[in-house]
Structure formats: C-alpha cells, structure tokens
Amino acid sequence: QSSVRGFSAGRSVIIGYGQVGQAISAELDEAGLPYTVIDQEDADGVDVVGDATDPETLAAAGVEEAETVVLALSDDTTTEFATLVIRDLAPDAQILARMEEQANISKTYRAGGDYVLSLARVTGRMSASQLLGSRDPVSLEQQVGVIRQQVPTLGGSTIGGANIRSRTNCTVVAIEREGDIVTDIEPDTEIRPGDEFVVVGTDEAINAFEQEFQSGTG
Incomplete structure (x- = not known):
C-alpha cells in the first residue's frame, strides 16, 4: 500500500x-x-x-x-x-x-x-x-543519453587506443560481450569483435558517437 x-x-x-x-x-x-x-x-x-x-x-x-x-x-x-x-x-x-x-x-x-x-x-x-551530469563531461542543463551500439571496426583495439572520449565526448560505461557485462572499463580494456558498447553522453555527444562510428566506420 x-x-x-x-x-x-x-x-x-x-x-x-x-x-x-x-x-x-x-x-x-x-x-x-x-x-x-x-x-x-x-x-x-x-x-x-x-x-x-x-x-x-x-x-x-x-x-x-x-x-x-x-x-x-x-x-x-x-x-x-x-x-x-x-x-x-x-x-x-x-x-x-x-x-x-x-x-x-x-x-x-x-x-x-x-x-x-x-x-x-x-x-x-x-x-x-x-x-x-552536474559535472564535466555532462551538464545538468543538457539532456543525457545512454545507447548500446556495436563498432565492428574497433575490434582488436583498446578503449584507450580507440580515443572514444576525445573523439566524441562520450564515455563507455560497460561492454556486453557474449552474454556477459564487462563493467571494469580501463584504457587497456580490449575491444573484441561482437562487443556492444553501453555509452553515455549528452545528446550532442551521442550524435557525435553515432556519426563517428556509423556503418562500421571509425
């Protein structure tokens, strides 16, 4: 009740x-x-x-x-x-x-x-x-988005090597991999083919991520 x-x-x-x-x-x-x-x-x-x-x-x-x-x-x-x-x-x-x-x-x-x-x-x-998002990188005045997306061309790279943050202002907070969720994301975390990123950022940053890595580019 x-x-x-x-x-x-x-x-x-x-x-x-x-x-x-x-x-x-x-x-x-x-x-x-x-x-x-x-x-x-x-x-x-x-x-x-x-x-x-x-x-x-x-x-x-x-x-x-x-x-x-x-x-x-x-x-x-x-x-x-x-x-x-x-x-x-x-x-x-x-x-x-x-x-x-x-x-x-x-x-x-x-x-x-x-x-x-x-x-x-x-x-x-x-x-x-x-x-x-009241601190950098996301401001409370901005909309916060969370998406899940695969980026096949990053397979074999690392989170740090892919420079996702500097390229899009998005943060990878987790990776879904073969039914498991990897949450301990570090710069040396390996990106494997088939990985699905859980990404957070402002609407602008999410759009930048989708444009940067759309259709397997990146």
Whole structure:
C-alpha cells in the first residue's frame, strides 16, 4: 500500500531518499529540474511513500511517463527487482542505478538498467554528478543519453587506443560481450569483435558517437 501527497509530476523519478537520493535531488533542485521522490519512509522531500518494487507505487509517482528513473536504494536485490518492474512499466525510460557491490552491476544491466554504478566507486554528490551530469563531461542543463551500439571496426583495439572520449565526448560505461557485462572499463580494456558498447553522453555527444562510428566506420 502506498500513500501519495500532492506534487507536480517531474520528468525524473528518484527512488530512495537516503544520502545518495538526497544528494541527487539537491543537484536537480539547484538546476531547477522537476522530479518525484519515492521512499518507503515518510519524510520531508518524499512525494510517494511505498515499496519501490510495487507497480502501484511506481505508477503513482509517474514512472510510466518519466524520462529518467534513478534507483538510489541501499539493497542490491531490491534494486535489481525494481529495475525489472520499472523496465516493464516504462520501456523507454532511462534507468540509472547505484549498487552496493561491484559484482552485482552486471545483474542490474541484464534486468534492464541503462547506467549502473557501484557505491564503491561513486558516493553521495559524486553519484549525482556522474548519474545526472552536474559535472564535466555532462551538464545538468543538457539532456543525457545512454545507447548500446556495436563498432565492428574497433575490434582488436583498446578503449584507450580507440580515443572514444576525445573523439566524441562520450564515455563507455560497460561492454556486453557474449552474454556477459564487462563493467571494469580501463584504457587497456580490449575491444573484441561482437562487443556492444553501453555509452553515455549528452545528446550532442551521442550524435557525435553515432556519426563517428556509423556503418562500421571509425
């Protein structure tokens, strides 16, 4: 059972209002961007009180119409399950998730997450900056995009050698390879034929990536 107080539906939904969720909401407040907060505990700043995995709670927060859903929960199992439910309710929404354990990142990608970070790497305001782009390379005033794309001509190269960041301003955050998700991306990470990149960047950067590497060029 969920409870809802009056609010204006935002284009972003934040699920979890602990330290990370509050940091993200503060960044959005500063940028003047609308959002809705879900948490299982009632508190100032929480718009919808309920279970993050309950479709009724998610629908009450406007997840089905949201452009971006940020999962800032402290339990990885709940995050994985919530990702599955959200992806079913909102096939076109971008799902950004924070995980406690690095080992669980690949599971959340498989569940439908678009951009997944471990708390071991990014916490608090750093999570807000990386997830929603309030720091370089992505600004909150710009739209953030996440795409998946193969670049066959880069097979045999490395992430550093391909110079993707300098050529497009995009960041490769994961590689899907033969059913597995590689998330420990380093400059010397090898690019193999058939790899599918998970790439994040502004709309302008995403367009640059697609143009740079379209139709096997690059």
